[in-house]
Amino acid sequence: MFVCNCKNVFSLYEDQIGKFDWKKNLIGTVKYSLFAKDVNQQTVIFAATEENVVACLCYKSGNILWRKILEKGNLGRINALHLYNKIIFAVSGTDVILIRGWDIKYGYLISQWSFQLHPNEVFQKILWFCSADKLYKLFFLPEQSPELETFKISNGEKLSQKNIFSLEPVYTIDRCAVNNGILLCLNEVGFATMNFTNENFIFHHVNFNYTIDKQYFVNAHTNTKIAVFTIYDGIEKFSVCIDKNLEFYKSNAISEIGDVNIITLSSGIHVTITVMPISQNILELKGLEQHNERTLFLRRFVLKFPVGQVTISAIDCVEKVADQIICSILVTTTDGSVILLKSTGELKWMREEALANVVTGEIIELPMSDTEAEMQTEFDAKESDVMKMFIRRISSHIFQLQKLFLGILGMLEKSFSTDLDNGSKLVRDYFNLHKIILVITKQLKVYAIDNVSKDILWSYLIKYDFEPFPASSTNEIVRIPLFIQRTYRHYPHPMQCTILVKDKRTKNGVIISFDPVTGKFESELKLDFKIKQAMLLPKQTINDYLQGIMILKEDNSIYVYPEYAKTVMLDITPNLYVHVAEADICQVNGYMFNYKVNNTVLIPAWNMKCTGKIIKVCGKNPIEKVHSQGRVLSDRSVLYKYLNPNLIVVVSQSFNPEDQKSMLTLYFVDSVTGVIVNGDVRYKASDPVHLIHSENWVVLIYYNDKARRTEVVTYELYEGKTQKNSTETKSLRPIVDSRVYVLPTSYVEAARETITEKGITSKHVLVALSVGNIVELPWVILDPRRPFSSTNEIKEEGVLPYIPEIPIPTETIINYNQTLNRVRGILTSPTGLESTSFVFVYGLDLFYTRTAPSKTFDLLKEDFDYVLIIVVLVLLIMLTFISKHLAYRRALRQAWR
């Protein structure tokens, strides 16, 4: 009853929609795109992306008009995009090929058919090509002749039998592309072309006087009236256009960072269009007529955010009068941005689609305003000399006065000019509710997003020759370690964040540091070794309050960044430990440090072997605070929590030969001593696996293969009724409670616990479901102490009786009706308000909101009636005075009688 009531409060009122939350819909990196006219003759852009999304974008604004999210992974991989008869078709899949057609205006499904590929066709390259109402499937088996099949795209009717034609063995499938019915295959000396729409299957060979070195790359451009191919030979790029009679025209070669394409005017004149990045923020668009080398247009576009290498994805040209064309060029970049350029010099819009590939992130506190910071430094002062302190006090007052003056002047100025300075706004507010969401994407693009306005404050593209670390588990794409080396507290030192990446070529580590508020990238340090593991040192350097990063090299020696943090590290080496888990050999090694002045060496401390493959190693959130040291039982005694900060949970996945299913093994390891304090095995448990480790509890979410349902196991660790050592944390063997619950839903995509500043507020577990909901589960429901039979004592303790199913009332869905697709992770962060926790969900969509697990006990309600309170107070005060006056008059009259 109580729980039911309590939940009603979690829900949102209708008028609060969008007040505390925002959502950014994304489509992912564009793979195929085409311009089209919708039923109202308005231009729209269709895009098929790496994230398996088919989207219809507005030409004017770049907003998503509709989007269809296909199956995840290879199942929904889009192979071709085609528009025919007001239906947009997408060919997807690698094993089962699905051909679906949607209405271009509203995006509803019109047709769908599928066919299964022959087993030896799967995992081979197949070229798909659509022309009018036909779908061509061009298939190459190694060392065999290609086969061509033709289907009717709307219903899958087979239009022709398998046509086999011969291709010289010097051509391989990797160097073939198909466009507008023309097949082009490259080899070392030239290329072969064939028009297969007329079904005579004769290759036309062209020798070419250029040398193809190492890399070959041929790319077919969709949506061109003629067949255009871009050939990249490892150094340069050029375009070739081939007409129906296999006559070809070659464009000028350009550098690999740009792209080139050819369009044909109605007069038959070829126009070469090149897009070239001049710098990370400037693009140059050029249109060159073929026959007289006349420049039709030459424009430069200044972009708001940096981009990498560009590719022309689609071109739409309109011929107004003779020799006058207006082109719209859709450009995609290696970092995932989509830009629509117009040859008139207009930058229509830019979409930051890299945000659909967020790998990691952090919600960062803003720095204090200058005045506050000055005050902070005043109290932070190290010297204790009275005179100096006095001088400091006076000078700080003068500074504050000066600030006040400037503020007044500034206000005056602001009233004249309306534009606001972006930088000056980025200061923390009273409750610390204004923060920066820092995210790093797979493409190594760093974004800072304002959590209130959802604007991108800055973006930075890390050099192309670096790459992230490989993923360790199936629900990651890549790994990018991110450390906050210095927080906002140390004015005037700016904040510092550091990410670790590696060099593409040498695989050596690279350290990149930046200020997350301004987006200023300070240093980029290339190391001469490979990074095995890294950790943030718990102590700051004395002079500039920087927490060093200890990097473990491949050969188990250490490196400290920055170098001068080594002295700090030496101070704490007796109490410093590090562990490295090797996923594939299923082994965890613990090390301690041998203190030496000039050379600190690692000494193996412990070693743990397991079977299978390690999929998770999960410690606690270092910023987490636990307020309550124990739990009160019904007899009013205390069950003390086992709060070992060095406890890690290692999960290994292995194959169980008995039931032919995968199983998960959990090890609760003290990472200092290597003692396994607890362990558990979950049979028939398979991916997706999610693990949360916080306070004294652990939640494991997995899919039960046999029961075909998602199960949640919760563990709680207790020291017992007495605390062995109440001042220091020590490793002990805890008492463990555990329960298994059933989550009545499909797969779980991500899970995270909420976090608050002081840890007083109870914790909720946020679970992202594959259906697109983020569910907030209170700990009361996941409690491992829920008993099988309800007694009075238990009722008094406030524990619910055990019911295996976890109820999911709609009020607990924090994203209400805004479906979040393909969630990859959840970030949580405390705020200045103890009751409130920020939640940022990333995946294909970005979603930000705030939650109050124990309700907003430190805030007045939204509907608090200030007017009424003020009116009542004023009335009461007035009444007091009036009655006082009346009483005085009455007393006077009495006296006269």
Place this chain on the structure above:
Amino acid sequence: MANSTVKLDENITKWTLDFSSKTKAEKSAELSSPPGYFPSIGNNQIETIREADSARLIIKKSWDLALGPIKQVPMNMFLVYMAGNSISIFPIMMIGMIIIRSVKALFTIQQAFKMIEGKHAASQKIVYFIGNIVNVGVALYKCQSLGLLPTHASDWLAFAEPQIRVEYSGGGLSYL
């Protein structure tokens, strides 16, 4: 005057009354006492009684005062028993009253002791003190049975300091 009249008639008889002879001076004089009434004798008797009683009275009164708190104990116990073991406003108010009254009495014990005199003063003071203490005890017992006293470990849990971290450890899956 009355005495003179009695003396006059003494020689006749003790019980005769003369209503006839009455001079003007006698008439204006006060009426004689009725027979058998000797004001002097009566006065003397009361005086002696009053003197003997006052000491006893002081002791008695002091005992009343000293036993006052003790006498309240059964009533308080009954009240407390009737209040039940649920935490609600009335039991709390009742206990509060008992405690406040007794504690106030204990604080103003010097004034109360000033009123206590006599031979038994010492024991009376002790009884008075004990009585108040017993009242406080009754109230505290009730608090205890209501669960309002911080006698359990759980009551001090909020003040437990978090443990200090000694060792630091980090790491995770290898980046290689």
